[in-house]
Amino acid sequence: MQRTAPALVQRFTARDRLVHWLIAASFFALLLSGLGLWLPPGSNPVLDHRDAVRTVHLDAAIVLIAVMIPALSRGAPLNALWHQVEMFTRDDWVWLRRIVVPRRLRSEPLPPQGRFNAGQKLNTVLTAAALVGFIATGAVMWQGERLLPSLAAAADQWHVWLMFLVAPLILGHMVMALLVPSTRPAMRGILFGAVRLDFARRRHAQWADALAPIVESESPTRGGAA
Amino acid sequence: MDPEELLGKPVGRRLFLGLLGVGALGVATTQFSFADDNVTAGTVAQSVPLDSSSGMSEGEHPNVVTSERFRYYSVGYMPYDDPKTFRLGVDGEGAKGKLSLSLDQLKAFPNVVLKADFRCVTGWRVQNNLWRGVRVRDVLDSVGQNAKARFVTFYSGDGVYTDSLTIQQARSNNAILCWELDGQPLIREQGYPLRLIYPDMYGYKNVKWLHRLELKSTRDVGFWEQEGWDIDAYVYNAPST
Numbered sequence: 001m002q003r004t005a006p007a008l009v010q011r012f013t014a015r016d017r018l019v020h021w022l023i024a025a026s027f028f029a030l031l032l033s034g035l036g037l038w039l040p041p042g043s044n045p046v047l048d049h050r051d052a053v054r055t056v057h058l059d060a061a062i063v064l065i066a067v068m069i070p071a072l073s074r075g076a077p078l079n080a081l082w083h084q085v086e087m088f089t090r091d092d093w094v095w096l097r098r099i100v101v102p103r104r105l106r107s108e109p110l111p112p113q114g115r116f117n118a119g120q121k122l123n124t125v126l127t128a129a130a131l132v133g134f135i136a137t138g139a140v141m142w143q144g145e146r147l148l149p150s151l152a153a154a155a156d157q158w159h160v161w162l163m164f165l166v167a168p169l170i171l172g173h174m175v176m177a178l179l180v181p182s183t184r185p186a187m188r189g190i191l192f193g194a195v196r197l198d199f200a201r202r203r204h205a206q207w208a209d210a211l212a213p214i215v216e217s218e219s220p221t222r223g224g225a226a
Numbered sequence: 227m228d229p230e231e232l233l234g235k236p237v238g239r240r241l242f243l244g245l246l247g248v249g250a251l252g253v254a255t256t257q258f259s260f261a262d263d264n265v266t267a268g269t270v271a272q273s274v275p276l277d278s279s280s281g282m283s284e285g286e287h288p289n290v291v292t293s294e295r296f297r298y299y300s301v302g303y304m305p306y307d308d309p310k311t312f313r314l315g316v317d318g319e320g321a322k323g324k325l326s327l328s329l330d331q332l333k334a335f336p337n338v339v340l341k342a343d344f345r346c347v348t349g350w351r352v353q354n355n356l357w358r359g360v361r362v363r364d365v366l367d368s369v370g371q372n373a374k375a376r377f378v379t380f381y382s383g384d385g386v387y388t389d390s391l392t393i394q395q396a397r398s399n400n401a402i403l404c405w406e407l408d409g410q411p412l413i414r415e416q417g418y419p420l421r422l423i424y425p426d427m428y429g430y431k432n433v434k435w436l437h438r439l440e441l442k443s444t445r446d447v448g449f450w451e452q453e454g455w456d457i458d459a460y461v462y463n464a465p466s467t
Contacts, residue, residue, distance in 0.1 A: 051453045051454060085238055086236045086237065086238030086239045086242070087233055087234035087235065087236055087237075087238065088234045088235060088236075088237035088238065089233070089234035090234070092234065121238055122238075122241075124238075125238040125241050125242050125245075126241075126245070128242060129241070129242050129245035129246055129249070130245075132246055133245075133246070133249045136249070136250075136253075137253065140253075148257065148264055149260070149263035149264055149265075149461065149462065150257040150258070150260035150261050150262075150263045150264050151253070151257045152263075153257070153260035153263050154253050154254075154256035154257035154259075154260055155253055157256055157260075158249065158252060158253050158256065
């Protein structure tokens with residue numbers, strides 16, 4: 001008997017994925033090189049290459065800025081996606097209230113969610129604000145010699161605090177994408193563009209119900225969506 | 227159904243912009259706690275009486291550990307000099323003669339104690355240090371300068387590290403050849419037995435394990451400056467020259 005390929009639905013365009021992976025790559029280059037600049041001697045494996053590490057840090061920041069400005073500016077192709085992230089419906093608030101209750105103790109189910117659930121929206125907004133904060137405080141540190149030393153020192157302090165604030169957000173994002181079985185199928189979407197329809201219906205019912213599925217070859221078909 | 231109820235409200239945008247506002251306000255407010263960093267040429271260091279005390283207990287001495295501890299860097303091995311045989315050479319095309327000073331001879335120059343913060347260009351600092359030593363100016367006057375003396379190169383005993391100051395910087399009240407911190411001899415990691423202290427500039431200009439001062443007509447580019455760091459590493463807005 002011929003095995004039927006699972007029905008898929010398109011979740012991210014090639015442009016969405018490119019922006020995501022450019023931000024992810026520049027973020028990790030910034031995180032690792034930033035640790036190399038921040039850690040004191042004794043626990044710092046790259047202290048002797050400080051100049052090269054600094055160059056990597058600044059170059060990665062330029063990549064991040066080059067991606068974020070066109071991605072967030074008005075009229076950009078990603079605006080539709082950003083619009084879906086920033087809009088919070090009444091269901092989103094209900095979802096946020098209920099998700100903090102352990103599943104076994106939850107008396108009511110989570111309400112159906114759109115293309116992004118309320119947790120993803122919140123995580124994205126907080127991370128985006130932190131990235132802009134990194135860029136702003138980093139720019140002050142970069143040009144610190146020309147500014148008030150106290151302002152440069154304050155920016156330095158907030159740059160470090162932001163690292164501690166954003167690390168749990170990124171870690172949580174990675175745990176959900178890579179380790180949690182119920183959310184791991186989403187990884188397929190950011191790698192190849194499409195996710196399984198059954199996953200979309202389970203986790204993002206409002207969005208999935210409005211879409212036409214595509215087959216494994218990703219050629220459009222009709223009739224899959226209820 | 228109300229369209230806004232269906233589509234939701236742009237809470238994410240409001241949160242995003244609100245967080246940026248909070249962050250900007252936070253940085254602007256936090257800078258007041260770093261107001262001590264806004265020093266000037268006139269306040270970066272002050273001469274204090276020779277018997278001044280930091281008031282620290284033995285366990286708090288920066289040679290041991292403090293909440294604002296020193297972090298020790300070296301680009302090669304850390305030299306160790308026997309204080310009995312140690313000599314500081316002073317020479318160069320800008321000098322009228324040559325000197326080879328023992329530690330005792332050096333300590334016979336008029337002593338000064340500078341109270342100043344030590345700032346590393348990597349961001350850390352140690353406040354209110356009491357550095358004891360003699361002014362570079364007095365040593366230069368002892369050997370004598372000629373018209374070619376425009377710069378002074380400071381050589382570390384590790385054979386690798388050097389840095390330089392203009393003759394005006396080297397002759398300032400704040401440039402001293404230092405052997406003592408807060409009443410105790412420098413430890414080896416901090417340049418024992420002798421280092422340059424010039425609080426107007428970041429730590430990398432303050433050459434440790436000093437062996438030689440050379441008066442020159444041309445400027446030598448120091449170790450870190452060859453890697454792109456500023457040759458005039460002022461901790462405040464650089465004075466116009």
